[in-house]
Amino acid sequence: MNNLDNTSARMKILDTLSRYAWGYDEADSRLLMSVFCEDATTAGKIANSGNGWGPFNGRDAIVETLLSMRSGQHDVRRHTFHTFRFEQIDQKNIEAFFYASIFVTKDAKTRIATTGKYHALMQNENDGQWRIFSLDVELDASF
Template structure:
């Protein structure tokens, strides 16, 4: 079903800036900037955190990520791209799909690596003249069935790669 209104070029740019505000906020531990990307009743659903709703819960979750696992978080960059923005039936509401990549600076070794990739499907809403996340759903690709492949899949019969148990990983000093 097609909505009877269209997102303007200005709307699209403002939505892209919303994603930038979100990334700058979460990646640099800027609590106010991160929260400014969400509607008061907004929520996100993420593989590891589950569903987190409302500014207080989002704030608590981010503080935990930033402080309890700082060596994981410090030096992280969330990149979102290839946006598809579809207006929903009600004006000022849109569904946004995009790819994401998370780049990570490893503070222990001074190296960089790709932490994760995947897709997102988000619901954005325009309130008081600003686009905000109403919901944010992360689909981190951690197994074959999480890749939203639409074509015929010819990977059957290929061995599934699994990480070796931590006890099998050897380090050299």
């Protein structure tokens, strides 16, 4: 892959991950459906606790679960993703590693709820969109 294609792919991947964050934070099923492959999987855990969630398999089940989780959170959530690292990039597949800081606002007070690391396997599907095939999350603390 040449540098121009590589940069373009990275920007599209960052856009997909941003749509995931916006989709979750705003409980937007359309955005969430747009970021996962049909046969995607996801799971997560809270470091050093034995607590976690998933695995959930299939886009519909993942989106339903994420929206259910979000509906139980009665505050404003803001996922911010940063410190990206991409590996094994080719025309159709990429492995992305990145950190998250998750902010919560309630009663006009904002705090960091938790931080964590994400690992995503992403695929460039036939329509040219990069989507999440597998997403594993490890949060540093309970939120």
